[in-house]
Amino acid sequence: MSSSHVEELHGQAAKRPSFSLGELVRRRPEVITFCLLVAICVVVSIVNPAFLQPSSLIDIGRTSVVMGLFALGVFVILAAGGIDVSFTAIAAFTMYSMTLLVSKHFPGIPMPVIMLMATLGGAILGVVNGLLVHNLKVPSLIVTIGTQYLFRGALLSFVGTVWIMSLPPQMGAFGRMPLLQFQAATGAMITLPMYFIALPLAALLTWWILNHTLMGRAIFAVGGNPNIAERLGYNLRTVHIFLFGYAGALAGLAGIIHVCANRQANPFDLVGTEINVIAAVVLGGARITGGTGTVLGTLLGVLLIVVINSVLVLVGIPSTWQRLVVGSFILLAAAFFVTRERKK
Amino acid sequence: MPENANSDGPFLELRQIHKRFGGVRALRGIDLSLRLGEAYHLLGENGCGKSTVIKIMSGALAPDEGEIRLGGSSYRALSAIQSLSAGIETVYQDLSLIPNLTVAENVALSEQLVRSGGKLARILDKTKLRNTAAAALEAVGLPSDAAFLTTVVSDLPLASRQLIAIARAIATRAKLVIMDEPTTSLTRREVDNLVLVVERLRSENVAVLFVTHKLDECYRIGGNAIVFRDGECVAQGPIASYSKSQISELMTGRLIASERYRTAKSDGATFFTTHDLGRGSSFRNISLSVRKGEIVGVTGLADSGRNELALAIAGIAPATSGTIRINGKDIVIRGPANAIDCGIGYIPEDRLAEGLFLDKSILENEIALVVKQLSNRFGVIDKTAGRRLAEKLSEDMRLNTRNLDLPVGALSGGNQQRVLIGRWLSILPNLLVLHGPTVGVDVGSKDTIYRAIQALAEAGMGLILVSDDLPELLQNSDRILVMNSGRIVAEFDAERADEDQLYQAMLTSTTEKVA
Numbered sequence: 001m002s003s004s005h006v007e008e009l010h011g012q013a014a015k016r017p018s019f020s021l022g023e024l025v026r027r028r029p030e031v032i033t034f035c036l037l038v039a040i041c042v043v044v045s046i047v048n049p050a051f052l053q054p055s056s057l058i059d060i061g062r063t064s065v066v067m068g069l070f071a072l073g074v075f076v077i078l079a080a081g082g083i084d085v086s087f088t089a090i091a092a093f094t095m096y097s098m099t100l101l102v103s104k105h106f107p108g109i110p111m112p113v114i115m116l117m118a119t120l121g122g123a124i125l126g127v128v129n130g131l132l133v134h135n136l137k138v139p140s141l142i143v144t145i146g147t148q149y150l151f152r153g154a155l156l157s158f159v160g161t162v163w164i165m166s167l168p169p170q171m172g173a174f175g176r177m178p179l180l181q182f183q184a185a186t187g188a189m190i191t192l193p194m195y196f197i198a199l200p201l202a203a204l205l206t207w208w209i210l211n212h213t214l215m216g217r218a219i220f221a222v223g224g225n226p227n228i229a230e231r232l233g234y235n236l237r238t239v240h241i242f243l244f245g246y247a248g249a250l251a252g253l254a255g256i257i258h259v260c261a262n263r264q265a266n267p268f269d270l271v272g273t274e275i276n277v278i279a280a281v282v283l284g285g286a287r288i289t290g291g292t293g294t295v296l297g298t299l300l301g302v303l304l305i306v307v308i309n310s311v312l313v314l315v316g317i318p319s320t321w322q323r324l325v326v327g328s329f330i331l332l333a334a335a336f337f338v339t340r341e342r343k344k
Numbered sequence: 345m346p347e348n349a350n351s352d353g354p355f356l357e358l359r360q361i362h363k364r365f366g367g368v369r370a371l372r373g374i375d376l377s378l379r380l381g382e383a384y385h386l387l388g389e390n391g392c393g394k395s396t397v398i399k400i401m402s403g404a405l406a407p408d409e410g411e412i413r414l415g416g417s418s419y420r421a422l423s424a425i426q427s428l429s430a431g432i433e434t435v436y437q438d439l440s441l442i443p444n445l446t447v448a449e450n451v452a453l454s455e456q457l458v459r460s461g462g463k464l465a466r467i468l469d470k471t472k473l474r475n476t477a478a479a480a481l482e483a484v485g486l487p488s489d490a491a492f493l494t495t496v497v498s499d500l501p502l503a504s505r506q507l508i509a510i511a512r513a514i515a516t517r518a519k520l521v522i523m524d525e526p527t528t529s530l531t532r533r534e535v536d537n538l539v540l541v542v543e544r545l546r547s548e549n550v551a552v553l554f555v556t557h558k559l560d561e562c563y564r565i566g567g568n569a570i571v572f573r574d575g576e577c578v579a580q581g582p583i584a585s586y587s588k589s590q591i592s593e594l595m596t597g598r599l600i601a602s603e604r605y606r607t608a609k610s611d612g613a614t615f616f617t618t619h620d621l622g623r624g625s626s627f628r629n630i631s632l633s634v635r636k637g638e639i640v641g642v643t644g645l646a647d648s649g650r651n652e653l654a655l656a657i658a659g660i661a662p663a664t665s666g667t668i669r670i671n672g673k674d675i676v677i678r679g680p681a682n683a684i685d686c687g688i689g690y691i692p693e694d695r696l697a698e699g700l701f702l703d704k705s706i707l708e709n710e711i712a713l714v715v716k717q718l719s720n721r722f723g724v725i726d727k728t729a730g731r732r733l734a735e736k737l738s739e740d741m742r743l744n745t746r747n748l749d750l751p752v753g754a755l756s757g758g759n760q761q762r763v764l765i766g767r768w769l770s771i772l773p774n775l776l777v778l779h780g781p782t783v784g785v786d787v788g789s790k791d792t793i794y795r796a797i798q799a800l801a802e803a804g805m806g807l808i809l810v811s812d813d814l815p816e817l818l819q820n821s822d823r824i825l826v827m828n829s830g831r832i833v834a835e836f837d838a839e840r841a842d843e844d845q846l847y848q849a850m851l852t853s854t855t856e857k858v859a
Contacts, residue, residue: 027496215464217445217453224442231404231440233425233457238464291444 025336029285030297032333037304040311047315054182055190056314060306062192066261068199068302069254070277071284072206073247075298078281079210080243081223081290082140086129087277088270089151090248091255094121097159098256099265102168111170118256119249125151126248130241140244152271164265175260195257202250207295215242223291279330280305304329354413355380355519355551356401356432361410363396370396371407372575380519381549383542383567385556385583388595389758389788393575394555398522402434403427425462428454431519435526439509443498448477450497451511458516480515481508484541502646503534510541513550520551532812532847533645539565559588571595596788604819605794606801606838612636616775616806618657621666626652627830630666634775634806639797641817641838642810644827645850651693653827654779654810658690659683670774684713689773691764693780693810699764702753706743709752709763710734714770737766742792758789765796776800777808782816794820814843826850 025031044051070087077084098118102109109117129147133140167175180192210216218239221229230236259265284301286293308329309322354377363371371393378384388394399405400412406421414422414430422430433454434440441450452473460466478488484507486492497505506526513521526538542552542565556562562569562583569583571594579586579594586594612635622628627649634640644650656663659677668675670686677683683690692699701709711718711730718733719725734748741762745755752763761781768776778797782790797820801807811817817824818838826834826849834849 212468212470213464214453214456214460214466214468217449217468218464220445221442221453224444228438228440228442231402231424231434231436232442232454233428233462235462235464242464 028294028297029292029333030294030300032336033284033297033300033304036329036333037300037307040304040307044311044315051311051314053184055184055188056310058180058190058192060303060310061196062261063310064302064306065196065199066254066258067273067277067280067306068299069202069250069257071280071298071302072202072295073250074277075281075284075286075293075295076206076210076219077140077243077247078286078288078290079223079293080219080239081226082133082240082243083278083288084129084140084144084244084247085274085278086125086144086148086151087247087251088272088274089148089155090122090125090251091258092267092270093125093151093155093159093255094118094252095255095259095270096155096164096265096267097121099164099167099171099259100160102171103164103166107168109170111174114171115253115256118252120252122252122255123245123249126244126246126251127241128244129248130244133244134237134240148271148274155267159267161267163267167259167263167265171256171260172263175263193261195260198253198257202253203295203299209246210295215239219243220291276305276326279326283330283333354378355415357413358397358400359411359413361397361400361407361412363393363400363405363407370575371400374410374572374575374577376570376577376580378520378551378553380551381546382551383546383565384551384553384570385562385565385567386553386570386572387556387559387562387591388572392572392595394572395524396575397572398434398524398553398555401427401432401520401522403432425458428458428516429461431517432522433513433516433518433520434522435506435509435513435524437524439505441497441505441509444496446494446496447481447500447508448474448493450508451480452476452515454512455516476515477511480511483514483544484508484511485537486511503537506534506538507541510538510545514545518550520553521545522553522555524555526554526556533851535561559591563588604839605798606639606820606822607798609822612638612804612806615671617669618663619667619669621653621656621663621668623652623656623661623663623665625830627656627827628665629831632825632832634808636806637801637804638823639801639807639809639821641821641824642808642827643812643814643817643824643846643850646812648827648850649830650810650812650827651779654690654693654777654808657683657688657775657808658692658777659688660690684771684773687774689768689771689776691761691768691776691778691781693783700752700760703751705749706738706745706752706755706763707731707734707748710737710748710767710770713767733770737769738763740769741766741796756789758785758793761785761789761793762796765793765800769800772803772805775806775808777810779810780813781809781811782813790816814846817846818843 041051050056070091073087074084095118098114098121102114129140129144132138132143132147136143174195175193177194178191179194179196182190184190210219218229218234221232221234222236222239226236255270258270280301281293281298282288282301283304284293284297284299286297305326308325312322312325313319356378358374358376361371361374362369374393374397376397386394386397396405400407401422403422403424403426412419412422419426445453455476456466456469456473474493477493481488481492486504486507497508500508510521545552554562554565567583569579569581569586569591570577571579571591573595614633614635616634617632619631621630630653632640642650642653652661655661657668657677659680659682662677662679668677670688675686677686677688680690701712707730711734714733715725718730731748738748743759743762745759752760755763765781781797782793785793797807797809809817809821818841821838824836824838824841824846825832826836826846828850836845
């Protein structure tokens with residue numbers, strides 16, 4: 001009886017879904033994101049060839065940075081089955097406080113130190129989120145709604161409400177520092193700023209953490225089923241603190257880049273754009289229920305949203321339509337993923 | 345070698361372990377010792393303390409009193425990572441697999457986690473992960489090629505998942521593997537394979553502790569029986585030295601009849617028929633009939649179409665071809681609400697996911713089908729009438745609690761099933777489809793459930809009992825239909841049939857004719 005039964009089981013286990021396009025999409029939903037992105041670019045460049053100019057591509061790259069950094073943080077939290085809506089408040093808090101600190105008290109701090117401090121500050125606020133989520137055992141959505149108000153309220157009541165229009169010189173210089181510069185056919189200078197490099201670096205780091213460390217696998221395990229993960233010996237407290245700390249650090253970094261890029265610090269800025277970022281991550285194929293998604297998908301989701309935002313103007317559609325388009329894409333993508341899942 | 349292990353002394357010892365939950369004394373002074381290379385069967389009714397004791401061993405719970413001796417050291421309580429590092433691997437009923445991770449990760453991540461002492465700031469050794477996983481998968485008879493290693497676990501059938509959980513135990517070089525009701529959802533063929541794997545584990549000097557309700561399988565595996573009752577250990581010794589009825593008696597403290605529950609012969613008129621019912625590739629050409637007061641058993645292997653047939657009659661996944669007649673009327677079942685209107689009730693296999701509102705009270709669960717009748721024209725529910733009804737139903741079903749406001753999730757499996765059956769008593773359908781009514785239920789509760797099923801039939805209800813528990817079908821039904829590859833291949837008179845006949849019909853391929 002023995003060998004035949006084992007073979008039988010072999011056969012059963014080997015009965016895996018055969019390779020097909022549908023199967024590929026189910027396993028790697030970011031394929032859809034990629035196709036959408038390509039389709040939009042093709043249509044737009046036919047309607048308006050100006051889109052393919054280096055200047056507009058560089059523009060897209062530049063505007064992706066802040067949203068991309070936010071999205072990486074959101075993705076990591078989403079992968080573990082949580083959600084964060086406080087990251088914009090963290091960014092606003094750290095960017096404004098840092099700018100104020102540098103311009104009022106320590107004008108001589110070099111730029112790398114400013115960035116490090118902002119990142120660290122963001123991480124600390126993120127850890128507060130993590131501790132609250134872990135100790136209160138309350139869904140992270142509720143906790144981060146609370147802390148969003150808290151961080152923003154603290155910023156506006158204790159730190160300041162005045163726009164800072166002239167940045168400390170080292171921050172302004174950093175915002176203009178070129179990574180790549182060339183002359184376009186029209187004679188205008190086109191610059192890809194130095195801060196752009198932060199996005200690919202952060203993406204690489206995030207990818208490495210998620211795929212090549214035990215912490216990364218623990219994050220996905222917690223996203224799959226937190227109770228089982230705890231039973232298997234994964235320390236949920238460590239995972240929660242790391243998750244939110246990491247997302248907070250990325251938010252802090254994004255905040256300071258946002259200030260340098262815009263050459264002003266507005267304490268009322270950023271908060272309110274959370275949904276845009278979460279939409280990008282979900283469009284990138286990460287399930288809102290956690291445990292899935294990839295860094296590449298997240299970046300594609302961000303690009304998709306940024307392209308939609310900038311491109312509609314190029315093809316002559318009023319920018320007010322942007323929300324309509326993004327909304328329909330999200331619903332379409334969601335419907336698509338769900339039907340694929342049911343067919344399984 | 346078991347002989348060597350015996351001379352080394354026990355691997356794990358529990359001494360005078362006590363555990364209370366609020367006012368409930370779950371464990372009252374448990375003494376246990378487990379030796380390497382031995383098989384143990386932890387037996388007992390639901391709520392006797394079995395799960396508490398395995399949670400203490402695996403470090404998920406801390407005892408209130410007592411001592412745990414493990415690998416020469418003494419502990420007051422174990423942490424999950426301490427227990428794992430010492431080589432205790434628990435395969436819970438839910439298998440503790442992470443659904444979104446790959447096979448390789450589910451098998452071999454634990455080993456890296458244990459080696460790092462639970463620290464997460466470690467680089468993942470992917471080559472080692474693959475190699476460890478491949479070796480462990482081979483040991484349990486699963487494929488170990490790259491395609492299988494990268495398959496996501498939720499895409500696999502249950503039997504393979506079970507073996508993956510065991511492969512994880514092998515990968516972490518476990519010394520004691522605890523399996524919580526491993527065979528509940530497996531077919532007989534899959535159980536055979538599990539038995540082989542256990543033999544293999546034992547020959548590699550691993551101790552195996554089974555927690556189970558299925559006595560037949562314990563006898564097949566052999567080893568030692570440990571019987572719990574009300575938080576105390578009432579017997580411990582070689583399982584071969586106890587008879588089945590002795591063990592049942594030790595577990596329940598009373599004698600359980602093993603003869604047929606079905607005594608009355610139904611002579612009611614045929615009221616329910618299906619003609620050439622089919623749904624895609626799951627089942628086809630199903631023609632069956634049920635008389636008033638008759639219990640028709642349906643069985644088959646997991647992929648025989650029996651589950652799909654039950655779901656089709658209940659309207660959850662409706663049939664796509666064929667006709668259904670009930671009480672002389674042709675009906676089309678489009679959905680569950682539709683089926684209920686036609687007088688067809690359904691008790692699902694997975695009562696936790698599909699049948700019960702776990703965080704709602706017993707009261708709310710029992711009146712769920714009659715809220716419309718209980719409410720006045722403004723939609724306000726008559727709470728007193730509801731409570732009276734629920735009280736009556738709970739009494740009929742002999743629930744072991746009088747507190748109807750208790751959430752159903754707090755009840756044992758047997759009691760949950762009784763709440764579910766009680767709910768259908770509130771509307772008395774013409775036909776009730778019971779799908780695996782005693783899956784994961786202990787001997788004592790089975791007895792109550794069987795009596796309730798018989799009482800329903802005697803009251804004139806027709807029942808279809810879909811189950812893979814062959815003794816259950818033989819004890820309870822009038823006729824048993826066996827399905828194989830989507831068709832009904834044989835029909836037996838339950839009074840005269842035996843398990844082997846049924847089993848043969850389940851396994852014979854459809855190309856061969858079944859007598």
